[in-house]
Amino acid sequence: MTVALVDVTRANPVARLLSALLIAVALVFSIDWVSALTALVLETIVLLTSGIALRKFVQRSLPVVIAAFFTAVTILLYGQASGTVHAQFLLIVVSDGSIALAAATFLRVLAIGLPSILLFLDIDPTDLADGLAQILRLPARFVLGALAGFRLIGLLQHDWQYLGYARRARGVADHGRVRRWAGQAFALLVFAVRRGSKLATAMEARGFGAYPDRTWARVSTLSRADIVVIALGALIGILSIAAAVTAGTWSFIGAR
Incomplete structure (x- = not known):
């Protein structure tokens, strides 16, 4: 049985969003392995102690690990060469600089991607929209439009x-795969535009565009636990920067 010190998976979606954003902002200022590794270790500790099962953690992390691996391989083979060159073939140059940069990139992609994947896969879009409109005060029309669009993504498939099926029944999908795909994509675009127009009219008729006196079915607020989640994101970002500065690996991005 796991004891959740801070249950980040039950926090308000806005708190999760701000926490992940604070970590990402802290990590984009420098490309070094110390800050990325520090953030990654702290994130793993927080997430594993927040009640997420280890199996679920590994399954959700796998896509990020694969993406980070291929990104690192690209940097390793085609990154800026510096120091000792270990291998070279045409445009491929593997050097000390590209190896260090690939390692830092791998850790950084993991450190930025893991919080987003693990925190947002099980979020209810309606809860997120409520938080964005009520807590962050984003325009209601923008939030509700985005929520409606997100809800309709499943209809595209x-x-x-x-x-x-319809094109095959009419005998127009038997030959020319590229031509068939282009025609079908255009038809899908027409359907999407028509559905969007009808949905916008229906939402306006039901008062979704009311401003500024619109009401919300569910109230979204930040509790003390949500503030703790945001503070954890800020703390992880600060500690990762402090560790890199202390180790002497901090290098502000763009600086030479």
């Missing part, structure tokens, strides 16, 4: 499937 069904529309694409039904379009394929």
Whole structure:
């Protein structure tokens, strides 16, 4: 049985968003392995002690690890050469500089990507929209429009499937895969525009565009636990920068 010190998975979506954003902002200022590794270790400790099962943690982390690996390989082979050159073939140059940069990039992608993946996969879009509009005071029309669009993403797959069935039934999808795909994509775009227009009219008729006196079905607020989650994100960012400065690896991005 795991004891959750801070249950970040139950925090307000806005608190999770701000926490992940603070970590990302702190890490983009420098490309060094110390700050990235420090942030990664602290994030792992917080996430594993927040009630996330180890198996679930590994499964959700796998896509980020794969993306980080391929990014690091690209930097390793084609990054800026410096120091001792270990291998060279055409445009591929593996040197001390590219190895260090690849390692730092690998850790940095993990440190920035893991909080986003682990914190946002199970978020209810409606809860996130409520928080964005009520806590961050983003324009209601923008938030509700984005929420409606997000809710309709699942329909695109069904529309694409039904379009394929209809075109095959009419005998226009038997030959020319590229031409068929282009025609079907255009038809899907037309469907999306029509549905968007109808949805906008329906939302306006039901008062979704009311401003400034609109009401919300569910109130979204930040609790003390949410403040702790935001503070943890800020603390991880500060400690990772402090560790890099102390180790002498901090290098402000763009500085020579």
